[in-house]
Amino acid sequence: MTEPRWLDEKQARAWRGYRRMRALLDLQITRDLAADSGLSDADYDVLSNLSEASPHRLRLTELATTMLWSKSRLSHHLTRMQQRGLVDREECAGDARGSLIVLTEAGLRAIEDAAPHHVDSVRRHMIDLLTDEEIAALDALTHRVVSHLTATS
């Protein structure tokens, strides 16, 4: 490290703002989700990904990579969700190692009940507070950062 290039005033403000929003928004949305639906963020993400899949089932590895989770974490979490009846595991035809994660009836009901509340929460605490220009800027900026991060690693 030669001469560290510190952030200037504006950059520092933006960075700290981002960090703080991130933390507060997380807390609030987690709270709302738990109060409205009894689900955790993690539960919601798993259910939502499964519900968007073709016949409501996905390979564990596939689910893990799209969620940016480790297989281990997902496996642990799925056993807990399985005990609550939200998902199930099926054997995978064609690959005897694999297991298919299936959305159960109860899981489908859970995500369908939760989604409207969740969208409302996201709107109230973030989206509806932004102008169209800010939405566009956020879209552009986040996607640029995302492609940088997925290219590098």
Next chain:
Amino acid sequence: MTEPRWLDEKQARAWRGYRRMRALLDLQITRDLAADSGLSDADYDVLSNLSEASPHRLRLTELATTMLWSKSRLSHHLTRMQQRGLVDREECAGDARGSLIVLTEAGLRAIEDAAPHHVDSVRRHMIDLLTDEEIAALDALTHRVVSHLTATS
């Protein structure tokens, strides 16, 4: 819940982009921090807050509220950091219940060594990828959301 107002295309793109950036950026910055300095995000935040305090010490409750952490979490984390010699606890003159969290010499060295690398990481993976207009938009937008969230709760 009457008629749920789903997100339109642009809003959904921005929201998903935000979520994905958030996750990827976290992973990357955590990785960098661990590789460069052997610190976790949590460690860094604690040390950075302490180093900015007047005589390098803060009440536990004060630190917890500025970090948006529970006192319990902070207390647990501090005992671990204390075992590594990064912080220490002092008795609090004037309030026998309280304890002052103090930055040790080693803790100061740790944060001073870590900071340049950390700033570099933040620049490379986010700040330097944004235009000045985007920085300004991010600043405005995050601070609006933050004040909404702090006002409500």
Next chain:
DNA sequence: GCTAGGTTGGTGACACGTCAACAAGCACCC
């Protein structure tokens, strides 16, 4: 003073995440 009610920090039990290791299965190549 002293009592009632709030605050402070800590603790133990439990939920969750990470990491390393593993058995089982696939795929390829000779």
Next chain:
DNA sequence: GGGTGCTTGTTGACGTGTCACCAACCTAGC
């Protein structure tokens, strides 16, 4: 077809976060 090496999903141990509870302490009102 039988190594060789990679992939898949699971497990156990351990580090970390959450929650409920607690003792010690402050503060105000009487």
